Amino acid sequence: MARIVAKNPSASVSLLTVLSRSEDEATRKNVILNPFATWSILDELEDEFPELFVNNPSLKLYNAIKL
DSSP: OHHHHHHOTTSOHHHHHHHTTOSOHHHHHHHHHOTTOOHHHHHHHHTTOHHHHTTOHHHHHHHHHHO
């Protein structure tokens, strides 16, 4: 169930924070791909999943605005 919740864009930041520390790798991967994960959550998971970090939809939006 945690894996599904971690992907849900309606999940609260506090819940995503808890899920980002899950022992389950798939749950943490889903958190880092969640477009509503905060920068602090993404930063926490970046070293573990660098290839997923760069594919987070919110970073794509950030980079588009930055240009």
